[in-house]
Structure formats: structure tokens, C-alpha cells
Amino acid sequence: MGEKKKRNIPLLPLRGLLVFPTMVLHLDVGREKSVQALEQAMVDDSEILLTSQVDLSIDEPTEEDVYHIGTLAKIKQMLKLPNGTIRVLVEGLARAKVLRFLDRDDYFEVEMEVINGEDQEPEPEVQALMRNVLDQFEQYVNLSKKVTVETMQTVQDIEEPYRLADVIASHLPLKVSEKQKLLETIPVHERLMNILEILNNEKEVLGLEQKIGQRVKKSMEKTQKEYYLREQMKAIQKELGDKDGKGGEVEELRKKIEEADMPENVEEKALKELDRYEKMPSAAAESSVLRNYIEWLITVPWKKETADRLDINNAQKILDEDHYGLDKVKERVLEYLAVQELTESLKGPILCLAGPPGVGKTSLARSVARALERKFVRISLGGIRDEAEIRGHRRTYVGAMPGRIIQGMKKAGSVNPVFLLDEIDKMASGFRGDPSAAMLEVLDPEQNNSFSDHYLEEPYDLSKVMFVTTANNVGMIPEPLLDRMEIISIAGYTEVEKMGIAKGHLLPKQIEEHGLSKGKIQVKEDALLKLIRYYTREAGVRNLEREIANVCRKAAKLIVSGDKKRVIVTENTVEDMLGRPRFRYGLAEKENQIGAATGLAYTTGGGDTLSIEVSLAKGKGELTLTGKLGDVMKESAQAAFSYIRSRADELEIDTDFHEKYDIHIHVPEGATPKDGPSAGITMATALISALTGRKVKKEVGMTGEITLRGRVLPIGGLKEKSMSAHRAGLTTVIIPKDNEKDLEEIPESVRKSLTFIPVSHLDEVLKHALEEKHESE
Incomplete structure (x- = not known):
């Protein structure tokens, strides 16, 4: 080390490296300025100042880019390497401070001053610190495998505190900036304190690393152990004859679970149950229960969706192909499609197709699915009286399974099918709950959107399903359930519509089903009309289809027996094939009668005509009602009777008729139960006819409720009642004034053939329904 404290010396900036005094190490020097500095140092006295760069990325550092405290070092050896760099062996001598930078183009030269104050005898406090540092360093060496035992022994032999501090600092894994702080800390006790703190921190970090390492090792050991045990289990199962063993089945189920695209919570549940299943012996009773549950979770669709065909014109074409008439329902389906196309997201509507049997409710739902290109699934709710049929059984029960809804979704295989709930009005509540x-x-x-099935135990989304329900009698559906559905009424078909359905759908279908062809059988229009009028009486077309099938069977027999090669069915041959007509077309009375009026009734089979007969016999004023009438109908008769008594004078009836005569009101078809208020005006008209002797016009049908003041109140089911009047051959229908708005719903062909007379009082009814009394009478 030179005698002068201040002197000029070449500077070698170091990247990512710091040399402490007493350290001996190799440096590889490649930068041109650094090589020049080395060469200059060798020319002088082989001493050079080593300082670290603040920023490693700078290739040509300036005064600001290097630390101003560094280490004065002696160059022990220089060796030129083949790649052009120089390998130097340097030994750190002492700390030194850069006083100023001198201008040199080819290398860095600085004026520096050696920092002294490290040669004095150590004080007792410093000695205690040295012992503490040595102790901590020994513990660090034991934890860290990076420092050798030989190094530890070398360090223990050092007596000078400044040298001990620098040697230990050089062996710690510190950043350059942290090492620089230690280099810049001149008082030795401060330096030892800093090193003690660093050693404590490093020990903690190493302790944590060790713990983490042990934990990872344990986890790996556990995984390896499980793998080993699984392999053993497979081998044992194989020996026992269990071909692939349970392991293969479990892996297959695990793969299916991953492919099923379940919601996260459901997948978690499925995998948890699969682990339980895997650990359970095959002979255990619960094993098959678990297996079934996992299979259900896999096979029920969770996200799989079919793309809707949002083409209104195509949908209209399909609906028209499959069904004749039913414009209101078709319109509703097309509206749904239109909104779906505009919004691209709409909760599935819940439509209820209400109407008599045989009008095509079920087949219409199938057509809707075809039009939308959705999957179609149907379940029948008729007679269900157990809540578990809908919600499923809990898994604790033997033979538990999901409810009909989830079963239907599995069958559909997509989350957005058209789901038909048939006969929703025929569910019954029993001791097992109310379905x-x-x-x-x-x-x-x-x-x-979160339907809860007891078996699945996880919420299931039904919001994308288009539910279609069917019912014969809306009155049988509980009010809260009815409130959630959009009722679309399908009243029944007119004669014209039945003819269209028979020609376009029923006849071709039956000809094909009976192995015939158009060349072998021809059914004329007049024959179909006869079948409609004289062999069936219904709102739908189911019986008409049966009669057409009957005709086809008879024709098939004639052709097979060789009697005929081609059968032509006409109006005249229908009777030969099917026997005498079953019904009389046009049930209107043949002549005007006293005490007999024609009412119109609403039934689950559509509309029907109702003949009401009144007879008088001498007696004490008893009123007898027969024909299996309900309470409401009986009360209507009482109200009509009371009204007539209060208006006897004006109606030209003997005021004490109720004391002279027993009155009997009868409604034919006595075995059929009848109820409702709409026969009120019909019973009043028949009673007045019987009491006054005025005849009721045979072509008039009527419907309306009566009050004690003679007012006529509105009724329901006008469309069905009008169609029954048309079918029965009536020409005039008296309806309540308030029902005028319902005339729009009546098919045009029916509206044209009937004269509707709206009335608000019984006097108007009598004016239109009864013949004028002849003067001779």
C-alpha cells in the first residue's frame, strides 16, 4: 500500500460485484477502458481502485454511475484469454474514498484517499460482538449448504474485528447495494452489528425454506404413497378377477366429470363423491347408490344448448304444415321467436294450451319444437299424487331417483328443450304431498333458474326451457299455478276446419298406416262430411280419425279378399261400411214447442246444446228439478221461478200459479252431471213458455245468467257454445250484452252462419225466443 494517503490511481468499475478488503478473487475484464486501466496500473505499482457500478446495464459509466467508496487492490496476476478478455487475480487491501475524477480519455483515473481507523486494539464490546457474530455465522453455515466447513474454520481463526467483518460479509448472499452499505460503514462495531442483523434475517429465511421444503417433500411422499397403494389395489382386484378393477372405472368417471362441463360447485361435489366411491368397497350397499348419483350428475345437461332456428317464415311454414287453423297459438309462438331474435336472450315462456280432448294440443307442442329446431320432451302429469315425482327422492331412500323434470332434461340432452307437461289439470294431491x-x-x-331437486341436491337452471302445458279444464288447475302460465284456449274445430284436417292430415296418415295407396282407395268429400256430421260429435278430431281408420280397415279387407281392386268411398257407401249413423245431425228441435228451450253448455269436450223441458201438473206449487243438476244450476232455476212470480201480471200469467201447479224442470241426459249459472235465461224462457202457452222458436239457442230483477249477466265459453249451436243446426243465438266483445274469437265460418242477438234483460230474450201469442188464443 503506498506511503501517500492521497494519490492518483487508475479506476476499474465493476458490474454486479464488490470486493472487500482482505478478499482475493478473480475478475474477468473485457471493456476497453477497464483493460487500459489495468495496463496503466501494472506500469505504476500494480495497485488499482475497484468500485462498483450503481446500474449494471451501463456499458460506459461516468462519474455519477459508480459508488465513491471502493477498495484499493493489488493486482497479483494477469492472464489474457483467447476471447480477448483478461482474467485478473486481485487482493483487496483497504477501503478508499474517491476525492475527484481526473480527465482521461482512454481509462478512468481518480484522486483517492485511503480510509484508516481499523488497526486499533479491539474494545471489550467489539470482542463480545465478534463472538456473537461468529456464533450466528456458525448457525448460518449449518443451515445453508453454500458455505463449506473449511471456510468456517478459517473465519474462526481471524482475530482482527475489521477483517472478520469483511470476510463474513463477502460470504453472505447479499445484493451489491447491501454490500456497498457494509463497505461504507467505517466504525467496526457498527459493521459487526449490521452483519449480526443480516445473519439473523438470513437464518429466519433459511429456516422457512427448510420448512417449506419438508412440507413439499411430505406432500410428494403422500402422493407417491397413494399412487403405490392404488397400484397395489389394482393388482389385488386383478387377482380376484375384477377385470379392469375399480380404478379403471373411477378414472373413466373422472374423465367424464371433466368433460361434462358442469358448474364449478357441481363438479366439486361430483369429484368429492367420486373419491368416496373409490375408497368404498364394491360390496358396500352405498357403493351402487353413489355410482348412480355420479352417473346422474354426468348425464344431466348443465350447459349444452341447441341453437334456435330463428326464422319466422320457416316456423310459420312448419306450423301450417302440421296444423290446420289454430291461428292464435301459432301467432304466440311466432311472437316468441321474433322477440328472441331481437333480444338474443329471453326466459322461456310458459304456455298452457287449454281445450277439449283431440284438438291437437300435444302435437302442437311437438310442432313448436320442430319449428325452433329444439329437442322435444314430454311427460304426462295425469294422476300424479306424489310430490317426489316432481322434485325427486332424497338419496337416503332405497331406489331414490330424480323427479320427472330432471329425468326429462336428461332425456332431452340440452338445457333449452321444448318441455311438454301433459294433463296439468289432472294432478291430484294425496298424503305424499301436493305435486x-x-x-x-x-x-x-x-x-x-335454480330449481331444487331432492336427489341432485344442487340447483338446476330451467330458465332456458320452453315449457308448454296442456289442460282440458282450466278450472281444475290451482290458482297459484294458473297464475304462472299464459293460457291459450283451443276451443275446438268447426265443420270446415275438420274437413281441412281430415283431407290434409288424417286421411293420408291412415291410408299409409293401413298399407293402402291413393290408387287403392279414394274417399270423397261428401263421405268425409257424413263421417263428421253423423258418426262423430266432438270438439276435436280423435274420433273422426278412428272412423277414417275404420273405413280404411274395411277397404283393406275388401282388397285383400279379392272382392275389389280399388275402393271408392262415397256418401252412400259410408253407411254400408260403418252401419247406421250414430248421431242425428242438427239437434235443433223439429218444431216449435211449449215448455222446451234450447240452452248452450260448455263442457270439457267442447260446447254442447242443452234441452230444458218444463211440465206443469195440478198441485200445490212444488218446484222439482231433475237431470243431475249442480247447486248453482238449481239456484238459477229458483231465481228464474222467483222472477216469474214477481212479474206474473206483466207476463200475463195467473198470479197464483205457484199455488195451483207443481212445476217440474228436467234437463235430459240425466246421467250426466251439469252445473253452472249460464242456463238461467233458458230455464226462465221454458218456464214462461209453459205458463203462458207461447211456443219457443226451434231455431233459437240461448245462454246467460239471470238475476231476480231479470237482468242478463255475462257467461264464459262463448266460442265453444257458438260452435255447438252451429253444429246443432241452430240459426239464432241469444247472448248477454256484455259478451259482445267475445264474438271476435268465434271462427268466421261460424259467425257468418249464426245470428247473434245481444240482450241485457229477460224481456228482450222473450221477444226473440217466444212466438207471438195468437189472438184466437
């Missing part, structure tokens, strides 16, 4: 109450969650658009 109609369970249906509330299924059919409520606000709730069905």
Missing part, C-alpha cells in the same frame, strides 16, 4: 305446489317452482320464471 301441483311443487310445480310452482318449475313454472315460475323468477324461480326456475
